[in-house]
Amino acid sequence: MKTLTLLFFGLLLCPMPLPAQTAEILLHNSADALSAGKDDYAVSLFRQAAAVGAEQAEMFYWTNVEKNSAAAPRVVHELAVYYKDKRNYDKAYLFYKEWLQYYPEDVPGLVACAEMQLMRDEAKDALVLYRKVLALDADNLQANIFLGNYYYLQAEQKKKALEDSYKKIASPTRMQYAGYRNGLSDIFSNGYNKAKGYLQKVLQLFPSTEAGKTLERIMILEKEMN
Template structure:
């Protein structure tokens, strides 16, 4: 019985060890591609490591990537997209904020950051971001839709409050 238990534990832990080795190997490939100046290849390897183990890949980004290099923007964007697809809006927002520090007037980053704020329930911050987007690009559809809906709902809420207060008076 004991031998059977050890056999099954080793059988189930083998894929985990192989996965850990492949993540480390892929991260080494990312480092080698960055050093060789092959940014497209590095981003491709990085994307593969995200699918293997996003937490280890994130740790690699924070500890091993030079934040002043041009590839750091691509890697942060990959992590933001991956966390967004996994519905982890807090981490996606963190990486979009990281991207905004490098390009504060990038409408795409601002729009994604505002969308993450809405998903996180931070409508006031999203409102501020969408207003900034409209200052940069007055024809931005997402910002116009959000602000139109937001102000309409606020007006409806105030109208309902006025009607309720008026009924109390009469």
């Protein structure tokens, strides 16, 4: 009897956990909250729904959320962050891009979208996005780092290709040598020099050792060119 009594009180003190709500219930309640104008509560419920049923939450956004409502971009942002955290970069990019439909000049949104494109091996599109970031915020550290490294690596590749091609000429003429030097000059002007500007900005914003080393290599090349 004593054992049964202890068991009874043990159950009272340690109640069984309630079953987790399904995505359907959470989204239904989110819809009710949106209708009642309780956006904060609706978004909170939507966040929970995405965690247990992301695809259902997506469909809810596309079919149940008024796109001109104040809650719409908040819901989109929840999906973008959820998929980024899950490393589903295709879906994260889709929803960051959707976010930018609402706020096309939002710098954090543009940076996040560019990050997703890098993870998707879409460097050229990331370049466009980071340029837009700098047009809005010239001191954005992440954009300056990316553009500095991008132009530096592009210049390195072009320089190597030019040098490899020139080395294949057994006895270059003066005209061929002049063409080679002009090619190097063009690569420096349109590649290394652009990288130099962005990396100098990086060092103004943050004491980056790597940016400093890259700048040193560019300075050495500049002396060689002259």
